[in-house]
Amino acid sequence: MTTFLERLETITPPSETVAVFRLEQSHTVIKTPQGDIIHIDPFMSRVVRPENHILPEPVASPAETPADLIFLTHDHRDHIDVHTLKPLMEGNPKCRIIAPTEGYLRCVDAGIDPTRIQQVSVGMEGEIPPCNVRVVYSENTEPENATTHLGYILEVEGVVIYHLGDTKAEPDSYQERLESIRDLRPDLLIVPINDKHANPGPQGAARLVELVDPDLIIPCHYDCFISNSLDPELFIQALPEARRSSVRRVQPGEGIIVGQ
Numbered sequence: 001m002t003t004f005l006e007r008l009e010t011i012t013p014p015s016e017t018v019a020v021f022r023l024e025q026s027h028t029v030i031k032t033p034q035g036d037i038i039h040i041d042p043f044m045s046r047v048v049r050p051e052n053h054i055l056p057e058p059v060a061s062p063a064e065t066p067a068d069l070i071f072l073t074h075d076h077r078d079h080i081d082v083h084t085l086k087p088l089m090e091g092n093p094k095c096r097i098i099a100p101t102e103g104y105l106r107c108v109d110a111g112i113d114p115t116r117i118q119q120v121s122v123g124m125e126g127e128i129p130p131c132n133v134r135v136v137y138s139e140n141t142e143p144e145n146a147t148t149h150l151g152y153i154l155e156v157e158g159v160v161i162y163h164l165g166d167t168k169a170e171p172d173s174y175q176e177r178l179e180s181i182r183d184l185r186p187d188l189l190i191v192p193i194n195d196k197h198a199n200p201g202p203q204g205a206a207r208l209v210e211l212v213d214p215d216l217i218i219p220c221h222y223d224c225f226i227s228n229s230l231d232p233e234l235f236i237q238a239l240p241e242a243r244r245s246s247v248r249r250v251q252p253g254e255g256i257i258v259g260q
Helices: 004-010 082-091 101-109 171-181 201-212 232-238 241-246
Strands: 018-022 028-031 037-040 069-071 096-099 117-119 125-128 131-137 150-156 159-163 188-192 216-220 254-258
Touching: 004 018, 004 254, 018 159, 018 216, 037 150, 069 082, 082 101, 096 101, 101 117, 131 171, 171 201, 188 201, 201 232, 216 241, 216 254
Parallel strands: 037 069, 069 096, 096 117, 159 188, 188 216
Antiparallel strands: 018 028, 018 254, 028 037, 125 131, 131 150, 150 159
């Protein structure tokens, strides 16, 4: 059976496309035609609640996984996992991290060189090779343990990808903060569909799809922890019938070409 690392190495997306792989939780990997590897919220350890993982082992070792650029969305252990980040950074000495302030501090506390970490906040935009980046708002999901939540809109090879990170249920309750993503029409939306820990759930995720209006949708955050799992068919059925064919159910370690 072909492994994730074998797929990552052998797949070269055509010009003006990218390969997008989904791993566990919100971990997304993007590969450009030039071979650049971008990670979002890498989560490849078994230190956080190991007994609760659906897969007994991660799809790859972070020490063996290539990485050129890492985006971190918010300071929860399944999104900023220093047990993944440290070996990933050690194995890729030119790799850089983009993170909110809390993520920057956690990485520095873990011993990651601060000169390799760039702090960002909502509203920032610009070029971070190999992509153009816009940092957008996501709603904090744990009021009792508040931390900055970010989403990232990445334009790579002309392909626009919007990764929500985590955001709170009932997006209509904070939709005035979402004006920057209304009718964005990205090529791909990566949206959390779990209904635990105040995350959107199928209905909230479907509402976010309506607000964003993407071409393709990859649901995430539903098949990592036994206690926070959900059948993605519930999300698909929550969408208008015309939208359902836009969903790509990507298994951990597999990927699709976006932009064709």
